[in-house]
Amino acid sequence: MNTRRLRNGLIFLAGLLLLPPTFVFSQSAPNDPVTQESLKFAKIYGLLEEHYAVPVDPDHAIFDGAIRQMLSTLDPFSAFFDRQQFEQLQAQTRGEQLGFGSILYVTPGKVLVLQTAEGSPSWRAGLGPGDQIVEINGERVDRLGFQDLIALLQRSRSRPVQLGVIHPGKVVPQDVRLVPKEIELPTVDNVFEFREQQIGYLHISGFDAKTAQEVQKAIEKLGGNRLKGLLLDLRNNHGGVVATAVDVASQLLGPGLPVLTMRGRGVPEKTYSTVPSKVHFDMPLVVLVNGETASAAELLTAALEEHDRAVIAGEDSYGKGVVENVMPLSDGTGLALTVAQYFTPSGRSIQRKLPGTALADAESGIGKSTHFHTDDGRPLSAGGGITPDVPIPPRRLDPWVEFLNQRGAFTDFASQYLTYHPGVNKSFEPDKDVLSEFRSFLSNQQIRVPLEYWVQDQDYLKLRIKVEVFNLLFGLTAGNEVDIRGDPQVQKALEIFPRIAEILKGPLPEGTKHVKEAAGRNNQNSILLRAGGRQ
Incomplete structure (x- = not known):
């Protein structure tokens, strides 16, 4: 923005x-x-x-009432920010947040540390995975209602705080004083390699000023072009700074290729193209998306798809193809206003129509075109969002395990299990004895265990127990890796890599030919002929 x-x-x-x-x-x-x-x-x-x-109250009547209501009649994206919200938005764009650098698991009467960022106040104070916070500024955590506890944590993160902390294996709380500071928030939050296949995995949670640099470092750490493939996970990525998405595209595409065109009533039309990059990664690429993939993440996905650089897998994306300008106002407030529409390299719009708003009749494409195709001629869907080349449904959870997740049963059990089994290491795999212990734990918590669900959910129960044990023992990064490796969408996406060339070559509408292939017959310097591909 x-x-x-x-x-x-x-x-x-x-x-x-x-x-x-x-x-x-x-x-x-x-x-x-x-x-x-x-x-x-x-x-x-x-x-x-x-x-x-x-x-x-003028502020409440005008800012909270009239202005917010006026903007809500336009579209869901235009918004007014009060001083605190505008400061948070600016910090988010920079990739920073005021706080202590720790990720917490919070349930009524209990607060556990899952991870601390290196160099943060929490990390410097010696806090780590599995630590239990029992007191905050003299208030006992176990005596607070859930909402009061959440409110206390929110108030405490922006000012010095005194904590009582019990480390794993200890019973006496240790006093810890923390002073908040600006914490850098990485947007590349999960990176690892499927070593057997030599395929790298990288998840981008959003796009801020530092994302392109984070992507480069992450891929190089995985081995760069040594990799036989890269699985780029953009699920639950709501977008961010569009220029950064273009920078990421520049690392994965050649220079001079269009990424997006911006058009608006009061904004000059402008096309953003890839630029020469210090690095260029050309390994086979699969991009994983879902219904929460939006805005800048969709633009990056569309550019990789339309230039035939990647196979798109997963679920239909969100469908946000408009740009908001963020305008500072008086008294530290701000306004985000939809000022233009984005179009992909082929000219299509990814904005879904929103009945009852100003975007009910959003353009489907430049020149009102409704037929779009990739550089090589593959047809593309239109009408909002991105339809994956290979649909992969998400894991469907039954009501019982959804209840267990909402109740925090797996984390509570993992905390208890580690208390009774202090010798757990990274070779830990839940077996029938662990499941038996988990079942007893549920009974003690007066949680019913329906036989039908217990039998059919065995694999998922083992996965969730392992994830939470790793979260508390080795940190959130280790737990996330376990969770991702067990994700059926990720597992199915890995199966695509041997078929990437086949998927990118068709099928085409009747009577049409592959553009690159046709060019190869007329140009001995074509990519296909240089690569020795079939015509």
């Missing part, structure tokens, strides 16, 4: 709303629609201020 100065008309509108009603109506106002509608609003607000039963 680009930060720009507020347009003169909007500055005038904001100034007008703050003028006393007597001054506003004593002047001869311009007759343009913006001014006339503003005068109506100012008159109504003047009547409220003069006659309402109790004094009116």
Whole structure:
């Protein structure tokens, strides 16, 4: 999102709303629609201020009421930010957050540390996975209701805090004082290799100013072009800084290829293309997406798909193809306003139509085209979002295991299990004895164990127990890797790599030919001929 100065008309509108009603109506106002509608609003607000039963708070009435409601009638993406929200948004764009650098597991009466960021206040104080926080600024955690506990944690993260912490294997709390600081939040949050296949795995949670550098370092750490493939996981990536997504595309595509075109009523049309990069990764690529893959993540996915660089797998993406300019206002507030629409290299829009909003009739493509194809001629879906080349449904959970997850049963059991079994190491695999112990734990917690679900969920129960044991013993990164390796979507995506060339070569609509293949017959320098491919 680009930060720009507020347009003169909007500055005038904001100034007008703050003028006393007597001054506003004593002047001869311009007759343009913006001014006339503003005068109506100012008159109504003047009547409220003069006659309402109790004094009116201007900030609440205008910012929380009128402005937010006005924006909500446009689309779900335009928004007003108060001072605190705008500061958080700016920090998020920088990839920073004020806090202690720890990830916590919170249930009623219990707070466990799952991970601390290296160099953070928590890390420097010696906190680590499995530590239990029993006291916060003199208040006992086990005596607080859940909502009170959450509120206390939220208040505490922005100011110095005194904690009582019990380390694993200990019974006496240790006093720990933490002072918050700006913590860098990595967006490449899971990186590892499937060594047997020599395929790297990389998950990007969002795009901020540092993401491209993180991607480069992560791929190089995995072995770079030595890899036989890269699984790029963009599931649950809601987007972020579009320019950063273009930088990532530059590492995976050749220079000079279009990534997106931006068009808007008040924004000059502009095409963003890949640029020469310090590194270029050309290993086979599969991109995994789902219904929470949105915005900049969809644009990166579309560019890799339309330039025939990657096979897209998973579920249909979200379908957000508009850009918001974030504009700073007075008093540290801000406005995010939808100002343009994005189009992919082929000219299609990924914006899904939103009935009842200003985006109900969003353009389907540049020039109102409805037929799109990749560089090599493969047809592409239109109408919002990205339809994967290889659909892979997610794991379906039955109501019983969903209840166990919501209840935090696996984490609570893992904490108890590690107390009774202190010698657990990375070779740990839940067996029938562990499951028997888990079943007894559920009974003691008065949680029913339906025989039907117990039998059919054995593999999932073992996976979740192992994940939580690793979270508490080795940290969230180790637990996430266990979870990802056991994810059926990831397992199915790995099976695609031997078929990438086949998938990228078709099928095509009747009567058409592969563009690159046809070019190869007329140009001895074609990619296919240089690679020795079949015509």
